[in-house]
Amino acid sequence: MRSGAKVSGWGARRGRPVFLGTHHPRLDDKGRLIFPAKFRPELAPGLVITKGQEHSLYVYPAEEFVRMTERMREVPSTDKAARAYTRVFFASASDETPDRQGRITIPPPLRAYAGLTRDCVVIGQNTRLEIWDAAAWQAYEAEQEPIFSDVSEEVLPGLL
Numbered sequence: 001m002r003s004g005a006k007v008s009g010w011g012a013r014r015g016r017p018v019f020l021g022t023h024h025p026r027l028d029d030k031g032r033l034i035f036p037a038k039f040r041p042e043l044a045p046g047l048v049i050t051k052g053q054e055h056s057l058y059v060y061p062a063e064e065f066v067r068m069t070e071r072m073r074e075v076p077s078t079d080k081a082a083r084a085y086t087r088v089f090f091a092s093a094s095d096e097t098p099d100r101q102g103r104i105t106i107p108p109p110l111r112a113y114a115g116l117t118r119d120c121v122v123i124g125q126n127t128r129l130e131i132w133d134a135a136a137w138q139a140y141e142a143e144q145e146p147i148f149s150d151v152s153e154e155v156l157p158g159l160l
Contacts, residue, residue, distance in 0.1 A: 017042045017061055019124030024134065026118050031111055032103040033120060039129065040102040049110060050093040052130055054140060057106070057114045059122075059129040062095075106131070 023036045035043055048065040052058035060068060072089075075082040092113070096104040106116065119134035132140070 016127060017064070018126060019129050021124045023122045025120055025122060027106070027111070027116055027120060028103075030105065031108065032105050033122075033131065035098060035102045035104070035129075036122065037102065039122075040098065043098055043102070046095060046097045047104070048093050048095050049104070049106065049131075050089055051110065051113055055114050055133075055136065057110055057116075057131040058125075059131060060127075064127050 019039060019042075021036075025034050025036070027033055042061050043059075046062040048060045048062065050058050050060075072082075072086055075086070077083060092110065094107050094110065098104050110116075114131060115133040115136060116131070117133065121132045121134050121137040123130050123132065123137070
């Protein structure tokens with residue numbers, strides 16, 4: 001598995017990354033964020049950062065972003081909600097290449113969208129990473145923890 005994650009499963013078998021864990025990097029004065037070392041090999045060839053849900057930022061390795069793009073092309077252009085979503089998704093996207101220290105500069109509009117100041121949280125979210133403002137993540141996690149504990153099969157049919 002190229003992301004450095006030490007798990008087996010579909011990611012390892014199919015050569016796709018599986019991003020795991022919660023990390024607490026800080027933005028520097030230039031708006032740069034350093035990624036955890038275990039993620040750098042997968043992100044080194046390039047990545048795309050864009051607006052995510054709940055005012056987070058989604059970070060896709062370049063290869064995964066290509067897969068996302070291909071799936072989005074299959075959605076009918078006559079679907080109004082899909083058009084709206086893809087417009088925002090692609091219009092806010094920024095392709096980046098980490099420097100040798102594993103840093104990327106997060107564009108100011110994306111920093112503003114996510115409310116990023118200094119303290120951030122980077123979470124593994126399967127085939128992507130998410131970047132959150134630390135206080136926003138703490139509030140989200142506190143709100144979602146009881147829901148997670150009570151999740152039933154209806155939420156994730158066939159998985160639990």
